[in-house]
Amino acid sequence: MSDRLIIHGGLVLADGESQARLADLLIEDGALREIGPPGQFDTIEGARQLDATDRLVMPAWVNGHTHAHGGLGRGAVADTGLEGFLAASPSINGQRGLADLALSATLTAAELLKKGCTALFDMTSEFPRPTVAGLHAVARAYDTIGIRAVVAPMMADRTLYQAYPELLDSLPEPLKAQAAQARAADPQACLSTVRAAAQDWPFDANRVRLGIAPTIPLHCSDAFMQGCAQLSAEFGLPMQIHLAESQQQAVFGEQRYGMSLVSHLNRLGMLSERLSVAHSIWIGDNDIDQLAQAGVTAIHNPLSNLRLGSGVAPVRRMAERGLRVGLGSDGANTSDTQNLFEVARLAAYLSRIVGSDEARWITASEALHMGTANSAHALGWGDRLGRLAPGYQADIVLLDLAQPIYVPLRDALRQLVHGENGAAVTHVLVAGRVVVEYGRLLTVDESALRRQAQAAAERLDALNAEGRHLAQALRPWIGAFCCGIGQRPFHLQRRLPTH
Structure with a gap:
C-alpha cells in the first residue's frame, strides 16, 4: 500500500513564479502527487492528515x-x-x-x-x-x-x-x-x-x-x-x-x-x-x-x-x-x-x-x-526539488501566518522574502516525512547535541592552539599583502560589468 499524506487548509506558495492560493496537497510515497482546491481530497481514506490552517506552505x-x-x-x-x-x-x-x-x-x-x-x-x-x-x-x-x-x-x-x-x-x-x-x-x-x-x-x-x-x-x-x-x-x-x-x-x-x-x-x-x-x-x-x-x-x-x-x-x-x-x-x-x-x-x-x-x-x-x-x-536534483508541483519530492515548509511579519497579509511572497527570518517555521517535511514539528527537531536530541558541540570545541581549541597563534601572527602581514594587491591595476578590472 502507498503511503499517503494530505496537507489541507494551507495558503500554498508553489514556487517563486506563482501567487499564494488556498489549496490542499496530496503526497504519495514521498512525492507530491497533486495540488487541488480545498476539500478535493477529503474522500481519500486511510491517508495521514496535516492541518495547515493559518499556515503558509512553501517549497523547502x-x-x-x-x-x-x-x-x-x-x-x-x-x-x-x-x-x-x-x-x-x-x-x-x-x-x-x-x-x-x-x-x-x-x-x-x-x-x-x-x-x-x-x-x-x-x-x-x-x-x-x-x-x-x-x-x-x-x-x-x-x-x-x-x-x-x-x-x-x-x-x-x-x-x-x-x-x-x-x-x-x-x-x-x-x-x-x-x-x-x-x-x-x-x-x-x-x-x-x-x-x-x-x-x-x-x-x-x-x-x-x-x-x-x-x-x-x-x-x-x-x-x-x-x-x-x-x-x-x-x-x-x-x-x-x-x-x-x-x-x-x-x-x-x-x-x-x-x-x-x-x-x-x-x-x-x-x-x-x-x-x-x-x-x-x-x-x-x-x-x-x-x-x-x-x-x-x-x-x-x-x-x-x-x-x-x-x-x-x-x-x-x-x-x-x-x-x-x-x-x-x-x-x-x-x-x-x-x-x-x-x-x-x-x-x-x-x-x-x-x-x-x-x-x-x-x-x-x-x-x-x-x-x-x-x-x-x-545538487543535480533540479528535476525533483525546489517547487511544489506534481512529481516533485514533498520537501515542504509550513510557516505560521500569525507571526507579526504576516499581519496584515497582503503579499505572501513579498512578506516571506523581505521579512521572514525562520521564526515562523512550524513544520518541515522531507519526502513527506515530518522532521520538524512545531519548531522542534524530531530526529536528534538537541540538548545532547549542544553538550557534545561545546565539549568538542573546547577540546579542539586546545589541540589547535599553536596553529591559532601562528594564524594570529600572520594576519596583519596577509592583510597588508592583500591591500597591496587590491591597489594593482589589472586587465580584469577593465572588463568587469556593472552589477
Missing part, C-alpha cells in the same frame, strides 16, 4: 553552497579577509576525528532543517586529506538526521603560499619559515579516495550523494583539476569550485594563466552542467557568457561575501546573460548562520545598492526561485 530551501565543518568552527573566524581566513583554516578545522566530522555535519544539518532547508551542497573538509571513512561519517550524519545532501570532499594539491608565492616572500622570518612548512595533500591519493567512494557508495543516492570539489583554481594544478573533472564525468558527480571569490584570486589568476580564471577553466574542459561555481564575484561579461553557455550554475553567497569583505557578485548581470544563479549560506564559520531566509533577503537587498535602476533589482520572486529551484540544479 535548497542550500547551494556550504561547508558542514563550519558547524564546529562557529565563532572561530576573526574579522579578516578571505586569505586571512584560509591561512587560519588548518587551526580551525584541524585535529578532527571521525566523530567530530559527523558532529559538525549534524550541527549544520540541524540548523538548516529548523530554518526550512532540506538539502545542501556540502564542500566538506578533512585534514590532511579526505578519506572514505570521513566521507561516510559525514554522509551517515545527514542520513540519520534526515536531510538531503551532496557530500563533496574539498581538495587541493597546492597550499595558500604556493598559490600566492609573493605572499610567502613578503613574510618576515620566522613567520616565513613556519608558513613554508605547510604541505598540500597528495593529488593522486585524493583522487583515489573519491574513486573508491564512488565505486562503493553505501547510501541512497537519491537522498545523500557523493560529489567532488577541487576547492580553488589557484590552489589546484591543472592536472589535478582535470582529474576531478574526469571523475565527475565518469560517475556523474556534482562538482563545485570556489571561483573568483576575492580580487586577489582574479589578479593572480590572470598573472598565472594569462587569461581569466573562467577562461582557464574552460580551456581545461572543466565547464559543464555538473559544475557549480561558488561566489563568482570578480568575473566579467565574457566569463559569464562562457559559464552560461556551458550550463554551469553560479551560487551567490552574500553573507560570507560581506563578512570576508570579498565584494558583491554581479547577480543581475548573470541573470541577464542567461547564467543560472542559486543561493548558498556558506559555512557557519564565515556566515555565522545557515539561514536561507536571511540569504534570500540579503540577495534581494544587495541588488539595490549597486544601482538605482529598479528594473534591475532582484525581486522577491527571483530570490525565492534562486534559493529553491536554481540551487537544486547545483
Whole structure:
C-alpha cells in the first residue's frame, strides 16, 4: 500500500513564479502527487492528515553552497579577509576525528532543517586529506538526521603560499619559515579516495550523494583539476569550485594563466552542467557568457561575501546573460548562520545598492526561485526539488501566518522574502516525512547535541592552539599583502560589468 499524506487548509506558495492560493496537497510515497482546491481530497481514506490552517506552505530551501565543518568552527573566524581566513583554516578545522566530522555535519544539518532547508551542497573538509571513512561519517550524519545532501570532499594539491608565492616572500622570518612548512595533500591519493567512494557508495543516492570539489583554481594544478573533472564525468558527480571569490584570486589568476580564471577553466574542459561555481564575484561579461553557455550554475553567497569583505557578485548581470544563479549560506564559520531566509533577503537587498535602476533589482520572486529551484540544479536534483508541483519530492515548509511579519497579509511572497527570518517555521517535511514539528527537531536530541558541540570545541581549541597563534601572527602581514594587491591595476578590472 502507498503511503499517503494530505496537507489541507494551507495558503500554498508553489514556487517563486506563482501567487499564494488556498489549496490542499496530496503526497504519495514521498512525492507530491497533486495540488487541488480545498476539500478535493477529503474522500481519500486511510491517508495521514496535516492541518495547515493559518499556515503558509512553501517549497523547502535548497542550500547551494556550504561547508558542514563550519558547524564546529562557529565563532572561530576573526574579522579578516578571505586569505586571512584560509591561512587560519588548518587551526580551525584541524585535529578532527571521525566523530567530530559527523558532529559538525549534524550541527549544520540541524540548523538548516529548523530554518526550512532540506538539502545542501556540502564542500566538506578533512585534514590532511579526505578519506572514505570521513566521507561516510559525514554522509551517515545527514542520513540519520534526515536531510538531503551532496557530500563533496574539498581538495587541493597546492597550499595558500604556493598559490600566492609573493605572499610567502613578503613574510618576515620566522613567520616565513613556519608558513613554508605547510604541505598540500597528495593529488593522486585524493583522487583515489573519491574513486573508491564512488565505486562503493553505501547510501541512497537519491537522498545523500557523493560529489567532488577541487576547492580553488589557484590552489589546484591543472592536472589535478582535470582529474576531478574526469571523475565527475565518469560517475556523474556534482562538482563545485570556489571561483573568483576575492580580487586577489582574479589578479593572480590572470598573472598565472594569462587569461581569466573562467577562461582557464574552460580551456581545461572543466565547464559543464555538473559544475557549480561558488561566489563568482570578480568575473566579467565574457566569463559569464562562457559559464552560461556551458550550463554551469553560479551560487551567490552574500553573507560570507560581506563578512570576508570579498565584494558583491554581479547577480543581475548573470541573470541577464542567461547564467543560472542559486543561493548558498556558506559555512557557519564565515556566515555565522545557515539561514536561507536571511540569504534570500540579503540577495534581494544587495541588488539595490549597486544601482538605482529598479528594473534591475532582484525581486522577491527571483530570490525565492534562486534559493529553491536554481540551487537544486547545483545538487543535480533540479528535476525533483525546489517547487511544489506534481512529481516533485514533498520537501515542504509550513510557516505560521500569525507571526507579526504576516499581519496584515497582503503579499505572501513579498512578506516571506523581505521579512521572514525562520521564526515562523512550524513544520518541515522531507519526502513527506515530518522532521520538524512545531519548531522542534524530531530526529536528534538537541540538548545532547549542544553538550557534545561545546565539549568538542573546547577540546579542539586546545589541540589547535599553536596553529591559532601562528594564524594570529600572520594576519596583519596577509592583510597588508592583500591591500597591496587590491591597489594593482589589472586587465580584469577593465572588463568587469556593472552589477
